[in-house]
Amino acid sequence: MKAIITVIGKDKIGIIAGVSQVLAENKVNILDISQTILQDYFTMMMLVDLSRATLPLDELKENLDKTGESLGVSIKLQREDVFKSMHRI
Amino acid sequence: MLNSYEIMETIRMIEDEKLDIRTITMGISLRNCSHPDGKIARKRIYDKITGLAENLVRVGEEIELEYGIPIINKRIAVTPISLVAESSDEEEYIEFARTLDQAAKDVGVDFIGGFSALVHKGYTEGDQRLIKSIPAALAKTERVCSSVNLATTRAGINMDAVQEMGRIIKETAKLTADRDGLGCAKLVVFANVPEDNPFMAGAFHGIGEPECVINVGISGPGTVKAALEKVRGERFDLVAETIKKTAFKITRMGQLVAGETAKRLGVPFGIVDLSLAPTPTIGDSVARILEEMGIESCGAPGTTAALALLNDAVKKGGAMASSHVGGLSGAFIPVSEDAGMIEAVEKGSLSLEKLEAMTCVCSVGLDMIAIPGDTPAETISAIIADEIAIGVINNKTTAVRIIPVPGKSVGEIVEFGGLLGRAPVMAVSNYSSTKFIARGGRIPAPINSLRN
Structure with missing residues (x-):
């Protein structure tokens, strides 16, 4: 299963490192990554592959939430199909 | 990869603009649940609903989690009860409403629709009994929704039924007076009612529908x-x-x-x-x-x-x-x-x-x-x-x-x-x-x- 992870918040040192660490620990593979400052916010988007993930989805999301809290950013994980079906015919 | 504008647009729609899926409604046919003995009919109804809808709420929640889009309601619509209860010898159908209520509660849905009758051209005995049972049924249950179709473009308007529904609405309000007439919020009358409507209070599973279906x-x-x-x-x-x-x-x-x-x-x-x-x-x-x-x-x-x-x-x-x-x-x-x-x-x-x-x-x-x-x-x-x-x-x-x-x-x-x-x-x-x-x-x- 492929998913999009979005990280939005105030820019600071170590956001990418923090998020990537959670993903690496749980065997989530990063396929693509882009980062920008959008409307004054640090915005990072990752395409990840969850097929070898060692945690169930709800626990992984919880872990990401905790990491997000400590970094002061909001982290969302959603299946890629949501975005594809909305924006691609 | 998708571009960041598209991803942000979707997230903004969900987070800030309250985009959600309002309801996933499972339509269930109860046509094979009829029985001359009301008790047996109700057992069949309960077993069929709880069997088919057992995983409805769990699957809805799974999809919410994976896709990150809120699904506000998970609901059930059944064959109009007037059709199912009609072959029983019972004079009132309040017990049927109670069965629906219990089934809805046990599978965890907030509303179940189908305490309904289609009388656009006239009443059958079952329709009459069902309509008379509406006020008490809505007062004594929590999750049951009721609807009555009074007219169609092809059949015209059944004014006897229009007359009766005025009284039924008043009676429903009276029996739920302690809750400001809340019973009436679960009762709707129609012209040209659709058979596959997923929204309450008017949802029911039409007679041209398959055994079980998902409408959104x-x-x-x-x-x-x-x-x-x-x-x-x-x-x-x-x-x-x-x-x-x-x-x-x-x-x-x-x-x-x-x-x-x-x-x-x-x-x-x-x-x-x-x-x-x-x-x-x-x-x-x-x-x-x-x-x-x-x-x-x-x-x-x-x-x-x-x-x-x-x-x-x-x-x-x-x-x-x-x-x-x-x-x-x-x-x-x-x-x-x-x-x-x-x-x-x-x-x-x-x-x-x-x-x-x-x-x-x-x-x-x-x-x-x-x-x-x-x-x-x-x-x-x-x-x-x-x-x-x-x-x-x-x-x-x-x-x-x-x-x-x-x-x-x-x-x-x-x-x-x-x-x-x-x-x-x-x-x-x-x-x-x-x-x-x-x-x-x-x-x-x-x-x-x-x-x-």
Whole structure:
């Protein structure tokens, strides 16, 4: 299963490192990554592959939430199909 | 990879603009549950519902988690109980309502629809018993919703039933007087009722439907309003185009969720209902869309035209996004469930008569309207007759869900709570329609050519 992870918040040192660490620990593979400052916010988007993930989805999301809290950013994980079906015919 | 603008747009629609899937409704046929012994019929009904819908809530929650899109309600619609209970020898069907209530509770859904009868041309014995049981059934259950179809364009209007439903609505309000007539919020009468509507209170599983089916109702007034804010002052061509594009995106979500739910539950996908369904939450209002188009307050002149444009553009955008469209598919204008409508009534810019005019160009009809508790049953019947006539003549669905709030008068506020919201009691004409309603009989089906 492929998913999009979005990280939005105030820019600071170590956001990418923090998020990537959670993903690496749980065997989530990063396929693509882009980062920008959008409307004054640090915005990072990752395409990840969850097929070898060692945690169930709800626990992984919880872990990401905790990491997000400590970094002061909001982290969302959603299946890629949501975005594809909305924006691609 | 998708570009960041697209990803951010989707996230903003969900986070800030309250985009959600309003309901996943499982339709279940109970036709094979009939039995001369009511107890056996009810056991069959309970077993069938709990068997088929066992995983409905779990699958809905799984999809919410994976896709990150809220699914507000998971619900069940069943074959009209008048058809299922009819072969039993029981005189009243309250026990059937209790069974539905228990089944809904045990599978964890908030509403179950189908305590219903279709009497557009006349009553069977089962229809009569069911309708007589409605007030007590709604008072004694928590999750059961009831609907009665009173007319179709092909059959005309059953005015005997219109007359009776005025009394039934009053009686339902009386039996739930301790909850401000809440029973009436779970009771709706129709003209041209759709068989695959996923929205309550009017959902039931029609007789042309398969054994079990998944229908999905979308939402998203907040998203449409936000899109229109970007074209403020532009010509209507661009307004219509903007709504179409937004409706397309909203509906694609509905289609995705519908397909995935059906696949995981192993039942066929039925339809996506393209209705813009508001909630009492700020920022989730259909009235605010009309106001964004330039109407100072919902109900002012121009409101009907604005609603017509909105309703049509939503359908045009949504139709391409879904493989099967059905149900009610039109903007909803329930007063108590729409913060903008509530405010408009309180300000005096929106009246019952204007709401009636608005229902000519959208679904679903006079919805969630509180009226004074002392309104005569005949006046309620006459309001129903007017609304139903609009549906019959215009070949569309219309409905009435009206609450004569016991002990309350014009201007007072009724709190129903949750998704049912709060409603200011609206003024009703004091002139009598008693002699009109007393006639009974049927209003013949209209001619369908010479359309003016």
